[in-house]
Amino acid sequence: MNELRVENLRVAVGDQEIVRGLTLRVPRGEVHALMGPNGSGKSTLAKVLAGHPDYHVIAGKILMDGENLLELEPDERARRGLFLAFQYPSEIPGVTIANFLRAALQARLPEGEELEATDYYARLYEKMELLGMDRSFTSRSVNEGFSGGEKKRTEILQMAVLEPQYAVLDETDSGLDIDALKTVAHGVNSLRGPNLGILLITHYQRLLNYIIPDYVHVMVGGRIVRSGRKELALELEERGYDWAREGAGEPVFTR
Amino acid sequence: MKTKTTAINIDRGKGDFFYPEAHVRDAGVGLTEQTIHYIADVKEDPDWVRDFRLRALKTFWEKPLPTHWASKELEAIDFDKIRYYLAQGTEPKRSWEDVPEDIKRTFERLGIPEQERKFLAGVEAQFDSEAVYSNIKKAVGEQGVIFVGSREGLKNHPEIFRPWFSKVIPVGDNKFSALNSAVFSGGSFIYVPPGVKVKHPLQAYFRINAENFGQFERTLIIADEGSEVTYMEGCTAPKFNTPTLHSAVVELVALKGAKIQYITVQNWASNVFNLVTKRGLAQENAEVKWIDCNIGSRLTMKYPGVIMKGRKARGEVLSIALANDGQHQDTGAKMIHAADETTSNIISKSISIGKGRATYRGLVHVPKHLKNCKNNTECDALLINATSRTDTYPAITVRGTGNAVQHEASVSQVSAEQIFYMQQRGLSEAQAMSLSVNGFVNDLVRQFPMEYSVELKRLIELEMEGSVG
Numbered sequence: 001m002n003e004l005r006v007e008n009l010r011v012a013v014g015d016q017e018i019v020r021g022l023t024l025r026v027p028r029g030e031v032h033a034l035m036g037p038n039g040s041g042k043s044t045l046a047k048v049l050a051g052h053p054d055y056h057v058i059a060g061k062i063l064m065d066g067e068n069l070l071e072l073e074p075d076e077r078a079r080r081g082l083f084l085a086f087q088y089p090s091e092i093p094g095v096t097i098a099n100f101l102r103a104a105l106q107a108r109l110p111e112g113e114e115l116e117a118t119d120y121y122a123r124l125y126e127k128m129e130l131l132g133m134d135r136s137f138t139s140r141s142v143n144e145g146f147s148g149g150e151k152k153r154t155e156i157l158q159m160a161v162l163e164p165q166y167a168v169l170d171e172t173d174s175g176l177d178i179d180a181l182k183t184v185a186h187g188v189n190s191l192r193g194p195n196l197g198i199l200l201i202t203h204y205q206r207l208l209n210y211i212i213p214d215y216v217h218v219m220v221g222g223r224i225v226r227s228g229r230k231e232l233a234l235e236l237e238e239r240g241y242d243w244a245r246e247g248a249g250e251p252v253f254t255r
Numbered sequence: 256m257k258t259k260t261t262a263i264n265i266d267r268g269k270g271d272f273f274y275p276e277a278h279v280r281d282a283g284v285g286l287t288e289q290t291i292h293y294i295a296d297v298k299e300d301p302d303w304v305r306d307f308r309l310r311a312l313k314t315f316w317e318k319p320l321p322t323h324w325a326s327k328e329l330e331a332i333d334f335d336k337i338r339y340y341l342a343q344g345t346e347p348k349r350s351w352e353d354v355p356e357d358i359k360r361t362f363e364r365l366g367i368p369e370q371e372r373k374f375l376a377g378v379e380a381q382f383d384s385e386a387v388y389s390n391i392k393k394a395v396g397e398q399g400v401i402f403v404g405s406r407e408g409l410k411n412h413p414e415i416f417r418p419w420f421s422k423v424i425p426v427g428d429n430k431f432s433a434l435n436s437a438v439f440s441g442g443s444f445i446y447v448p449p450g451v452k453v454k455h456p457l458q459a460y461f462r463i464n465a466e467n468f469g470q471f472e473r474t475l476i477i478a479d480e481g482s483e484v485t486y487m488e489g490c491t492a493p494k495f496n497t498p499t500l501h502s503a504v505v506e507l508v509a510l511k512g513a514k515i516q517y518i519t520v521q522n523w524a525s526n527v528f529n530l531v532t533k534r535g536l537a538q539e540n541a542e543v544k545w546i547d548c549n550i551g552s553r554l555t556m557k558y559p560g561v562i563m564k565g566r567k568a569r570g571e572v573l574s575i576a577l578a579n580d581g582q583h584q585d586t587g588a589k590m591i592h593a594a595d596e597t598t599s600n601i602i603s604k605s606i607s608i609g610k611g612r613a614t615y616r617g618l619v620h621v622p623k624h625l626k627n628c629k630n631n632t633e634c635d636a637l638l639i640n641a642t643s644r645t646d647t648y649p650a651i652t653v654r655g656t657g658n659a660v661q662h663e664a665s666v667s668q669v670s671a672e673q674i675f676y677m678q679q680r681g682l683s684e685a686q687a688m689s690l691s692v693n694g695f696v697n698d699l700v701r702q703f704p705m706e707y708s709v710e711l712k713r714l715i716e717l718e719m720e721g722s723v724g
Contacts, residue, residue: 050679053671074678075687083679090676093667094694103690104680141694158680 002065003027004049004082004166004197009060011041011048017058018044020222028165029194033208033233034201036219037241042201043087045219046170049199050084051077064166079108081165085155085172091143097154098124098138101161127160131187149180156187167191168199173207185210205237218244272364272493278383282340284467286438288312294340294438298406303417311426311436318430326583328554332528337469337500339438340384347379347389347404358382365491367460374706375487376455377402381472382462384440391457399448400484402457405473408444415446419477423506423536423562431530431556435471435504442472442503447482447513456485456518456704461501463492463527469500476506478513478541485516487707494524498553501527507535507543511565514542518707522714523551525582531557534589537597539565546703547574549584550714558616560589563597570599573703575696575711577718578643580609587616587648592628592658603634604696607643608718615647623654632662637695639669639688667695689719 004026011019018041026032036042048055049062051074062069069077092100101124106115125135131153143151152172159167169188173181188211192198200213208216208230216232217224218241226232226244236244282293291312295305320329348354351368362368362380371378377391379402386404395402401412408416426436443459463470478484492499501523509515515535523529529552535543545559561570572588590599605613619630630653636645645666653660669691677687692715693700700708 050675052675073684074675075681075683078679078681086676086679090670090673092673092677092691092694094697095690100677100680100690103682103686107681107683107686162680 004199005061005063006045006049007061007063009045009048009062010058011044012056012058013044013054018055018222019048022060022219022223024199024217024224026166026197026199028197030214031192031198031200031211033213033216033230034199034219035203035205035216035233035236038203040219041222042219043170046084046087046168046199046201049168050074050082075107083159083162083164083167085152085159085167085169087171087174089143089151089155091141093141093144095142096139097142097157100142101158104158104162124161127157130160130190131157132183133157148175149177149183152176152180152184153187156184156191160187160191165195166197166199168201170201171203172200173202173204181207182210205233208233220245278341278465279344280340280342280384282338284338285335286312286337286339290339291437294440297340297342297344298440299410301409301413304409307421307426308437308439311433314427315430315433315437318427318433320430325556326554326585328583329528331498332500333498336467336497338465338467339469339471340440341465341468342383342385342440343387345387347386349388349390351388354380354388358387361462361464362388362460365460365462365489367458370458370706374455375458376453377457379404379443379459380462381441381459381470383465383468383470386441392455395453395455398451398453400451400453401444401446403444405439405442405444405475408475412444412446415477416444416475419506419508420475421506423508423534424504424532428532431502432504432532435473435502435532438469439471439473439504441470442474442505443476443486444474445476445484445486447478447484449479450481451479452483453485456487458487458489461488461490461503463490463499463501466495466499467497469502472503474503474505475508476515476517477508478510478515480510481512483514485518485704487518487520489520489522491522492524492527495526497526499524499527501529501531503531503533505531505533509535509537509541509543511538512540513538514544516544516546517559518546518704519548520707520710520714521549521551521555523555525551525553525579527552529555529557531555533557533559535559535561535570537561537563537565537568537570539594540567541565542569542571544571545573545588546707547572547586548711549574549576549586550718551579552582552584554583554585556585558587558589558618560591560618561599562591562593563599564593566594567596568594569597572601572603573699574603575699576603576605576613577692577715578605578607578611578613579718580611583612583614585614585616587614587618589618590620590630592619592621592625592630595625596627597625598629600630601632601634602699604637604699605635605645606637606639606692606695607645608639610640610642610644612644612646614645615649617649617651619649619651619653619660621653621655621658621660625655626657628653628658630660632660634664635695636664636666637669637692638666639692685720689716692719
């Protein structure tokens, strides 16, 4: 029961079907990597999990610990423990990281209960230390004028503070140099544990050298074409996505 | 993202209630010379004031509605159906205990006596046409500070009142300043003696309780040489079905080296026409600063100004306007440089929600013969929905050499992606909107006094909650 479960999911944007019958299970305590070429539908899956209103679910189910996520608003999903680290995080001018996270935590409390400010800052600073972030960072506006690396680190900081049960990391490695990549990977690794299930979406094998997944799934053309242990990533790196496509009986040069 | 955000009937929260009327003084409906005589009789005006009123009435009649540049909405005001003077016929009380029960309860619900205890140096509470309560902390009074209603000001302190009255804003400045001059009642008169720095703010609260009513308070603040004072005003009215008119005139005089800060917290019901003229005069090295927040009303037209008449005088307008569905906030600032080395600063932020409309009009005037004057103008607009509207009309005339002007304007929109991002962190759509709006005004609000920024943040949250369906 303690898993994020996607069953035979079909998703369309406009009249184009992007996710075409996808099934996936991410139990708590495990890290699953989802790899695939551009346009395979990985990021669409991430947004649908989080409830982005632009995507239309045609069929299938998304269950989190047995609860039907498709009936919930994006913020309700988040408060129940789903976190999405965005590939392109939004800027929120004038709202500091400290105030933003405080509001996010406050939104999780029952009505009439106030977040204790000193506890909150203690928690925030502890997580920042974990991620090697300077405290002055908290007084900057969320993502405004941030470098690519800073944005990704801020996503991981939010994940650390909000302590979700399931986290979807959408191309968290994209646009990072090797040092930034290592820092982000270190952050994710330090959050790994029996209470957190992670779906790690990536285009490249590179990230998986630093965050070792328990399982690897290969997504092509809107569905999962291969699944295996961590070694699958290396095999994929060697043989390419065409090989993965062949395995699934997908035509190679379409789309 | 689909826009679920349609502005709906706002719960104007704690301001939307009223008690049955119990007016003893009532000038009736409509405006004639008889109305003026009634008001002058009841208020026991000196002759010069009665004459001033009658002349102003003529000016009001002569002047056309400014619909050639302003909104046609103004035509919805029927001057013949408004009641111009309503009062209890009693003097303002010095203790809340002596204020009639209904009225006392009104102000208690608005939190005024509590705020007075907490952080104010003095309070005046106006109910319809007249102040019902007026008090100043003993220590402040002992410093020679005068804080009374306009009627007491002109009666008891004519030697200070009369030389400055209507000097910053002439009767004929505009149609509504003329109207106010004809029927004015209530408002504050403040005098701060030389060198006295009033630590805590003085506050006035203007409450409209009656339907079909016009409130025309008149405020005059004189800060003598080297003195400092902060004045806060708050306003509310219940939501009636017929339009209500609020048309104030506020004149500030900062003598050499004095500082006046004037703060408005305005949260009018959505059928109030709020047409206010506010201007300050800053003499040598003096400073006039307007902090002006316009929330609510059907149409607000307000352009606080500063005339910098002495060398090194400074003028500042910091304003925030929030236009919800069906509302038009037509606001801005006027900076008249009339001496060398004068500096002015305008920062205006507007937020438009639903079909709300925000208009910025700015006037900056630096004549040819002046040297080393500076103006900085920033106006930023935030649009919440695709149907929201904003317009900017800056008029900057700068002549002469060595004068510097800087103007920046921006329009931004709360994007669907931004809201989704915030929702993904657990905030509801309304909370996300409200946080975005607060972020937008944040750098400006940081410059406001603490109590005021808290109140403003609360008002914005209330407004956003009501506007997200």
